[in-house]
Amino acid sequence: MRKITTHTIGVIAITALLAACGQQTTSTPALTAPQASSTVVSSGALKYVQNELVVGYTDQASLQNAVSKVNGVVVATIPEIRVALVRVTGDALKVSGTAMKQAGLRYALPNSVVTGETPTPGVGTASLTAQAASADQIFDELPQYxxxxxxxxxxxxxxxxxxxxxxxxxxxxxxxxxxxxxxxxxxxxxxxxxxxxxxxxxxxxxxxxxxxxxxxxxxxxxxxxxxxxxxxxxxxxxxxxxxxxxxxxxxxxxxxxxxxxxxxxxxxxxxxxxxxxxxxxxxxxxxxxxxxxxxxxxxxxxxxxxxxxxxxxxxxxxxxxxxxxxxxxxxxxxxxxxxxxxxxxxxxxxxxxxxxxxxxxxxxxxxxxxxxxxxxxxxxxxxxxxxxxxxxxxxxxxxxxxxxxxxxxxxxxxxxxxxxxxxxxxxxxxxxxxxxxxxxxxxxLPARGANVSVNVKYIDGTGTHPGILADVILRGQGYRAGATDDPTPQYMTTTDATGQGNFAEIAPGTYDLYVAGADLSVTGGLPEDRGTYVGTLTATSGSTATSPDRKNIVLTASSPDLNPADPYEPNDTPADAKTITYGQTTSTAYIFGRPQDNDYFKFTGAAGDKITANVLAAGEIGGSLDSYLYLIGPDGTTVLTENDDRGTPRIDSDSEVSFTLPAAGTYYLLVSSYTIASGGDDNSPFNKYQLKLAKN
Structure with missing residues (x-):
């Protein structure tokens, strides 16, 4: 095998699915230029076509609604599996956050690109030399052991x-x-x-x-x-x-x-x-x-x-x-x-x-x-x-x-x-x-296989919600952990935005079923908020994709908060800026509540102060916020420095600025998202962050 990898970042994929929690087409013309002409960009390990999203949708109306929200165009569809390729005007990774909060999408991901790795030493083409072959290894002209x-x-x-x-x-x-x-x-x-x-x-x-x-x-x-x-x-x-x-x-x-x-x-x-x-x-x-x-x-x-x-x-x-x-x-x-x-x-x-x-x-x-x-x-x-x-x-x-x-x-x-x-x-x-x-x-013939569909819902103090991005494991009974000779089947999948996880053509039998709630590295919260379920499931021989063995799981878990309260609002202008001091880290706040939310904080500094401000967002505390941070002068309008992704080379999507203040006065830190900084809309309830300010 020429080892090929489709590089994807789990947080990106999970964020896209989680943002869809608010809820057969004909093919359009395909691209006519070679793939090489498309711009392929990287974000960490992820390589993707810069202006393309792959969208899994539940119905045509939901697809069209999502596309309109990102000013996109449907390039092509695969109607049999309800998947669309959507071309957007901005960066697909940045746009996905906006697209994915639309109802009726099962997932939406940057169109990841499969790329090759350096050939494994000793794996490849060898020179064709005379082979010492026995007669029973020659079937046509050449030996084939x-x-x-x-x-x-x-x-x-x-x-x-x-x-x-x-x-x-x-x-x-x-x-x-x-x-x-x-x-x-x-x-x-x-x-x-x-x-x-x-x-x-x-x-x-x-x-x-x-x-x-x-x-x-x-x-x-x-x-x-x-x-x-x-x-x-x-x-x-x-x-x-x-x-x-x-x-x-x-x-x-x-x-x-x-x-x-x-x-x-x-x-x-x-x-x-x-x-x-x-x-x-x-x-x-x-x-x-x-x-x-x-x-x-x-x-x-x-x-x-x-x-x-x-x-x-x-x-x-x-x-x-x-x-x-x-x-x-x-x-x-x-x-x-x-x-x-x-x-x-x-x-x-x-x-x-x-x-x-x-x-x-x-x-x-x-x-x-x-x-x-x-x-x-x-x-x-x-x-x-x-x-x-x-x-x-x-x-x-x-x-x-x-x-x-x-x-x-x-x-x-x-x-x-x-x-x-x-x-x-x-x-x-x-x-x-x-x-x-x-x-x-x-x-x-051996018995027919089974097809299983597990539907997960979360129940918390606010009611019942789709079991978005739950981890589902089917483990055959009698499983011997760590045993290299144990054939007991084990299958894993992740539920989509509707709470559905599907297993195709698996071994029939009785399974121990393990379910864990949404990944808290994305949604935030404490480990005990995630919730788990352990039970059993029977996969029946002969069940099909259209008539699968179904299991409904109601998981006691914190459902992703779709309407979080920001403790610092209103702080959308310099006049409403909230105070932050050296050595302080704010409580969790959100870029949420309107299409272009900008959060202002202010601090007092002296001439020559060397300051560092950090936005702790998706990279540090989870959530979906690809943050953008500005340091603004005392006039409330002059941008002194700004940052999208911290680190050189890039560490993650969080933001950091370091600066020496030229004079004493009141300065402003403006927290937003990359999408908003680029002129777009970004209004995800998972856009959480904390702001940290230090004097070096």
Missing amino acids: SLDPRHMNAKAAWDAGVTGKGVLVAVLDDPGDVSHPDLNPNWTGKAYDPFLDKVYTDPAEYVAAYSSPYAEHGTAVASSIVSPKDGKGIVGVAPDAKFMPVVINPAHKTENEFYSSFYIARGAVWATNNGARVLNNSWGGGTSFGAVKDAFDYAMSNGTVVVASMGNSYHDEFQYPAALPGVIASGALDASNRKTTFSTTGRHISSSAPGQDNMLALPTWLGGGRQLISGTSFSSPHTAGMAALALQKCPNATPYQVRRMLETTANGSIGSNAAGFDRDTGWGLLDAGKLAATFKTCDT
Whole structure:
């Protein structure tokens, strides 16, 4: 896997959702310029398209209302999942606070950009040299240890007629070379670029558009799934399956030019609508909610299996989308059936497949032929190919049933637990031959999976409110914390602005249910104000996305205060300024109550006083305020200094000014928000702050 990350800041996402707590469209024309022409900016770890928001909405009227409030324009929608891309005139990160307080939005986030990291040492393309191969490793012309009887045992499945025939696999990646002799015979005749919203049917046009020295990953990935068994080159796990590329990384000028989250989601929905039964995702990054999760949930609700690589981080950790509920997460093995050193591990792993020195196709625009390449990027398509085999045998199998077909026939003797599951390799090495032998008919299919919807409400002294941004954990009963061989399922998600948290295609059974209220790092308050719930939930085999197992939770927790009282109001002009003294930190105040709230404080200083004033806001005490601070002279109008984000380089979104006073007198500190300072409106009840003044 080429490790990719969708950088997002949790506080930004949470703030956006929380601000929506006040409460099928047709697509509009898509952008027509390459992504590279859009301005990508950074705020800490977050990279996003500067003037674009991704909005999850509940209905068309709510979307239009929110768009009008930020003077935005709907660029495109994905009506199947009620997600819109909105272009705004200002900075999306700053505008999101205003947009998100509108009723009827499930979330609204800056359109985060997926970017590549430096390749992991030892993971990449190796030189193609003569291989010491046994006869049972050569299926067409070149040796492929990954498919031999000691590894994935593919020929045994093919000999039984299980070749993936009739199954379409979508590869979300950089441009797979549809003209390559290992891919062209099984190309379905369509390729899609979700950014351009363009479908290619002419291979010459497609190759001319995407030929690049940086685009090779998708070709290698696709070849491991669908290369035909034709006596030439290599063969894929499912040599009679069809594939179509969905370009989420054009890779024109660099190896990594991944599209943003909106377009990845659009590509997944398009592939589902165009017949894909498997989506392969040899990339990683993102969060536990948002447009990509919505798109994958949509795919699974339509019977499409979603496969993702675990990652190349070397660590035991959650990476998305592999850790999303319902996704089949694939780890990488070497030729000795040991976990590769780089493969990410964790409880959410499903199974493993060869991911070290795989013999795979090289695009014709890079000379054609084949290459040796490594990473969990290539264990994932091996797994996607296995899913195609399972779906040929049992086309009505649900995504969870396909997962269990693969897991129950895997070679569990590998890894740290020879008896079955472990966090390094999952249920073991996938075995195509055993899959075909076990499921000669579909009468012995595993039980169907379950779909669960948890709705959370908060109850406090002011009444009952939507359970915004609650953390929801489903943990199978019998869970052994810390045990590396414990297969007990565990799933996590975050509720949206309506209090809803959804789990797609999970294991049926009885779960311990843990719910915790809204993140107090955003809303503020004491730990005991957050509130928790512990109970049980039964996930029923066969429940669906349209008829899920529902659980309603009323959580005794402090609901976010939508109408906080500012103890210093009115202080909106110099004449109304409230006094602050050296060494004092104010009580909590708010930039709230009107579209452009400006709070004035005054202090008396002597000539030569070296002062420092700090606004403690989102970065220090939580909340949603991206503060802006001015120091104003005794005339009440002259700005002596000002600051948006403290620190050089930037530490966070709080503000700090340091200044030596030129003369004795009364000076003013004006606290506002970046949005207001830029001429916009900002009226969130979570815009809390404290002002601190010191003489150095």
